[in-house]
Amino acid sequence: MDISELGEFGLIKRITENISLENSSTLKGVGDDCAVMQYPQDNVTLASSDILMEGIHFDLTYCPLKTLGYKAAMVNFSDIYAMNGMPEQLIVNIAVDKRFSVEQIDEIYEGLKWACQNHHVDLVGGDTSSSLTGLVISPTCIGSAPKSQVVYRNGAENTNLICVSGNLGAAYMGLQLLEREKQVYRQQNAEHPESPIDFQPDFSGKEYILERQLKPEARRIVVETLRNAGILPTSMIDVSDGLSSELLHICQQSNTGCLIYEERIPIDYQTAMMAEQFNLNVITSALNGGEDYELLFTVKLSDYDKVKTLEGIRIIGHITPPQQGCMLQTRDGNTFELKAQGWNPLQD
Ligand code: ADP
Ligand code: MG
Numbered sequence: 569m570d571i572s573e574l575g576e577f578g579l580i581k582r583i584t585e586n587i588s589l590e591n592s593s594t595l596k597g598v599g600d601d602c603a604v605m606q607y608p609q610d611n612v613t614l615a616s617s618d619i620l621m622e623g624i625h626f627d628l629t630y631c632p633l634k635t636l637g638y639k640a641a642m643v644n645f646s647d648i649y650a651m652n653g654m655p656e657q658l659i660v661n662i663a664v665d666k667r668f669s670v671e672q673i674d675e676i677y678e679g680l681k682w683a684c685q686n687h688h689v690d691l692v693g694g695d696t697s698s699s700l701t702g703l704v705i706s707p708t709c710i711g712s713a714p715k716s717q718v719v720y721r722n723g724a725e726n727t728n729l730i731c732v733s734g735n736l737g738a739a740y741m742g743l744q745l746l747e748r749e750k751q752v753y754r755q756q757n758a759e760h761p762e763s764p765i766d767f768q769p770d771f772s773g774k775e776y777i778l779e780r781q782l783k784p785e786a787r788r789i790v791v792e793t794l795r796n797a798g799i800l801p802t803s804m805i806d807v808s809d810g811l812s813s814e815l816l817h818i819c820q821q822s823n824t825g826c827l828i829y830e831e832r833i834p835i836d837y838q839t840a841m842m843a844e845q846f847n848l849n850v851i852t853s854a855l856n857g858g859e860d861y862e863l864l865f866t867v868k869l870s871d872y873d874k875v876k877t878l879e880g881i882r883i884i885g886h887i888t889p890p891q892q893g894c895m896l897q898t899r900d901g902n903t904f905e906l907k908a909q910g911w912n913p914l915q916d
Contacts, residue, residue: 570906579670580696583677588693591656593712594690605657611712616647622702630746633672635765637679637705643808644709645687646786646861650806651720653713654791656794657692658684661706663699674828676705717800719865723824724803728866728887731801733790733880735834736811737850740780740857741842743804745774764906776838784861790881791863797874801865810856813908816894825892828906829883831899855896858908 571579584598586868596604620640624786628636641658648655659666660680664673685689689709756767761768761864771778787806794801803822805814811833833854843850866887867875875881888895 569588571664571670571879573669573897574707574716576696580861581675583673583696584691587681589690589692590688590775591690592817593656593683597690597692598694603657603659603670603843605692605710605850607712612653612715612718614648614651614653614711614718615708616644616705617708618644618647619704621704621712627746627750628703628798629750631782632669633675634679634682637681638683638783640664640705640707641680641683641687641689641709642784642786642861644707645683645689646784646808648709648711649788650804650863651711651713651719652791652794652804653711654788655689655709656664657709657710658665658689659692659708659710660694661697661764662694663697663704665699665702680707686729687786694887719801719804720821721803721805721818722821722822723801724818724826724866724887725868726824726887726889727869728802729869729872729875729883730826730828730866730885730887731866731875731881731883732807732811732818732834732862732864733787733882734860734862735836735839735854736807736860736862737791737854737857738777738836739845739859739906740781741839741846741848742774742777742779743859744831744846744848745777746781747840770909774838774842776836777842781859784859786861787863791879793881794865797878798833799867799871799874801867804865805861807862807864808858808862809908811860811864812855812906813858816908818864818905819887819890820848820875821892823890825888825890825894826885826906827888827892827895827897829897831881832884834882834884855906859904861902 589597592916593605593607753767807814842852843853894899895903896906897903
């Protein structure tokens with residue numbers, strides 16, 4: 569169905585119907601000029617916005633619309649979790665061009681609503697516009713945390729343990745695979761322009777890295793696990809631009825150095841296999857790949873016994889005095905300075 573058949577108000581009505589609100593902090597959702605929220609008095613309110621532009625942040629050649637909606641919400645929730653908070657409301661601005669049908673917008677919203685459901689977030693509003701330059705999705709997430717529980721980037725201290733959840737580099741390898749298959753497809757079609765081929769990329773055995781790229785999951789579970797274990801991190805950040813870059817943010821803002829160990833960096837089997845096929849250094853990919861949406865945090869040394877038993881959390885190093893710099897120790901005992909872009913042992 570053409571969007572013009574529905575008009576702006578018809579479209580808004582369609583994408584926002586059947587929204588059920590589940591948080592007591594949501595007093596009013598879609599339907600008025602503003603959403604209305606009220607949080608308990610000793611809580612702080614957290615807010616974070618993202619913008620996802622077609623051609624810059626996603627490629628519709630291989631990005632299904634439903635998972636794109638899901639990912640847009642997840643990257644936004646991830647920022648709230650990175651403050652040790654819980655996301656509670658989502659506001660979504662969307663701009664679409666004439667190529668999009670009503671059914672395709674439905675798909676994006678299915679993904680957004682699916683993400684909200686999984687993370688107990690209320691979709692409470694947004695704005696809708698047409699676009700001349702492709703699809704734009706801009707979510708804003710609002711959440712909260714007890715004031716005493718908010719974790720900033722600047723709280724790391726000397727001797728703190730550096731921890732990371734899950735594993736790293738998988739989303740980056742997923743992207744490399746998708747980009748390669750796109751090139752193969754383009755090349756084959758360029759050779760036979762008169763009869764577009766039915767291209768079937770072989771993704772078997774690579775499902776995990778593809779999912780990490782296309783449908784990431786924000787780490788609510790990590791925030792819950794830490795709370796249940798009685799651990800309050802001293803600093804925290806989500807890994808969107810790569811481990812190196814995020815660790816440098818923590819150290820710069822906390823005025824510390826750090827030392828992490830190559831052998832401690834968690835890497836999934838599929839990530840390692842794919843890196844080998846692409847002739848990429850898997851550690852470089854894990855350090856600089858990005859889009860992992862894992863949580864990187866520091867804890868007091870006295871929390872060692874608690875943190876070492878937590879499933880899915882790896883201690884990868886420790887915080888050092890600022891004059892020692894931000895360092896990576898390799899398996900063979902050499903140390904390299906961490907850089908925001910591209911640590912490469914072959915270049916150094
Ligand atoms: P206004 O003219 O005040 O911007 P709109 O007609 O754009 O109002 O929006 C009407 C209601 O629908 C508002 O509650 C708004 O938050 C909601 N809304 C509009 N667009 C979207 C969207 N893309 N996703 C979710 N809610 C939306
Ligand atoms: Mg509006």
